[in-house]
Amino acid sequence: MKKTVFVSIVGRPNTGKSTLMNRILGEKVAIVSNKPQTTRNCIRGILTRGDDQYVFIDSPGIHRARNSLGDYMMRAAGAGMRQGDVVMLVADVTRAPSDAEKEVTEYLRKSGTPGVLVLNKIDTADREIIARTIASYxxxxxxxxxxxxxxxxxxxxxxxxxxxxxxxxxxxxFxxxxxxxxxxxxxxASEIIREKLLRALDKEVPHGIAVVIEEYREEEGLTSIRAEIFCERASHKRIIVGKNGEILKKTxxxxxxxxxxxxGTRVYLDLWxxxxxxxxxxxxxxxxxxxDRRDLDGGEKN
Ligand SMILES: Nc1nc2c(ncn2[C@@H]2O[C@H](COP(=O)(O)OP(=O)(O)OP(=O)(O)O)[C@@H](O)[C@H]2O)c(=O)[nH]1
Ligand SMILES: [Mg+2]
Structure with a gap:
């Protein structure tokens, strides 16, 4: 008998939601970085074991939006949360619950959705801290x-x-x-390029980056990809390119x-x-x- 469950993964930025989803799947599906607000869309990760299928919905970290991109990300996070039969709240074990986590529990209470709490990063905390955080949650x-x-x-x-x-x-x-x-x-491909930029760059620059794939062609064991990297200022462009084009080359x-x-093919990558x-x-x-994806449609499951 086939079974399914939809699991929404929600929480503040940088708590390890995407890392956890990849770990559960045993495969990298969502990009990860040490900068908050890495995930911008809802991304589904699927785990099928025997007759059971788990559909995870990774979502952008909950924060106060300060621009249109932030507005989009928060609408996506809300939509992602509503798609779950169960909500998995991922929180940093060293931190007490904040407004973001309280908003999630408020939703769970109102909607009657069950919640599973995952306290992540136990490698950074001793037993006493873990016990204290469990109690406050x-x-x-x-x-x-x-x-x-x-x-x-x-x-x-x-x-x-x-x-x-x-x-x-x-x-x-599904x-x-x-x-x-x-x-x-x-x-x-666009996410992977953005991940490498997030890792190579510091400060404000990475948050203002978008990667658009202009061309994606696969033929005879060669994938040709042309991507445009957009940033918000000429000074940022100089940083992204780097001295003698080094950062762009490394990315x-x-x-x-x-x-x-x-x-599983050779890849030719052309970055602008x-x-x-x-x-x-x-x-x-x-x-x-x-x-602008369908993540924002609301309560539908597919
Ligand atoms: N020490 C420690 N770091 C972790 C752990 N899990 C994830 N991280 C790190 O936490 C950072 C954020 O991880 P992500 O998975 O991108 O976090 P996220 O919650 O998806 O972040 P957003 O997409 O920005 O909301 C990365 O540097 C991870 O390597 C953990 O168990 N222990
Ligand atoms: Mg993420």
Whole structure:
């Protein structure tokens, strides 16, 4: 008998939501960085085991939006949360609940959706801190389960899926059993390039970057990709390109290596850097850069 469960992964920025999803899937589906607000869209990760299919919905970290891109990300986070049969709140174990987490529990209470709390980054906390954080979250909501984990090493992550299995219900699957994500290779390529830039760059620059795939062509074991990297200022463009083009070259090399592994082909990557002043302030440009997906439709499951 086939069973399915939709699991919304929500929480503040940088708590390790995407790391945890990748770890559960045993495969990299969502990009990860040490900068907050890495994830901008809802990204589905699919785990099929025997008759059971788990559909995870990774979402942007909950924060106060300061521009049109932020507005989009918060609408996506809300839509992602409403798609789950169960909501998995991922929080940093060293931090007390903040307004963002309280907003989530408020939604759970109103909608009657069950919540599983995952306290991540236990490698950075001692037992006393873990116990204190568990107590402050227990006072907030009647969690179906509380699981302290280290998503980075994988410690206790198996328990998360065990707890979620209680919410599987009889249903046809929504994805073939060999799918790991709903993203197209084109979308994934743009995310991989953005990840390498997030890792190479500091301060304000990475937040103002969008990557648009202009061309994606696969023929005879070679994938040719032309991508435009948009940033918000001419000074940012100089930083992205780097001295003698070094940063851009490195970004291209890392992205190409990873894309070659994923596609199983050779990859030719052509990167161009362009300036679109303050694009994050413009709803139109935000949409043009790909932040206009169906994630915002609301409560539907597919
Ligand atoms: N020490 C430690 N770091 C972790 C752990 N899990 C994730 N991280 C790090 O936390 C940072 C953020 O990870 P992400 O998975 O991108 O976090 P996120 O919640 O998806 O962030 P947004 O997409 O910005 O909302 C990265 O530098 C991860 O390597 C963990 O268990 N321990
Ligand atoms: Mg993320």
């Amino acid at each position: 227990a006072a907030l909501f009647d969690w179906a389960a509380v699981v302290p984990v280290c998503a980075k090493s994988g410690k206790n992550v198996g328990e998360v899926t065990d707890e979620l299995s209680a919410f599987l219900r009889e249903s046809e699957w 994805y073939p059993d060999d799918s790991a994500t709903d993203q197209t290779m084109r979308q994934y 291209g090399t890392y992205a190409r290596e990873e894309l070659e592994k994923v596609t 850097v362009k300036v679109k002043e303050n694009w994050r302030e413009s709803a139109g440009m935000v949409a043009n850069f790909g932040y």
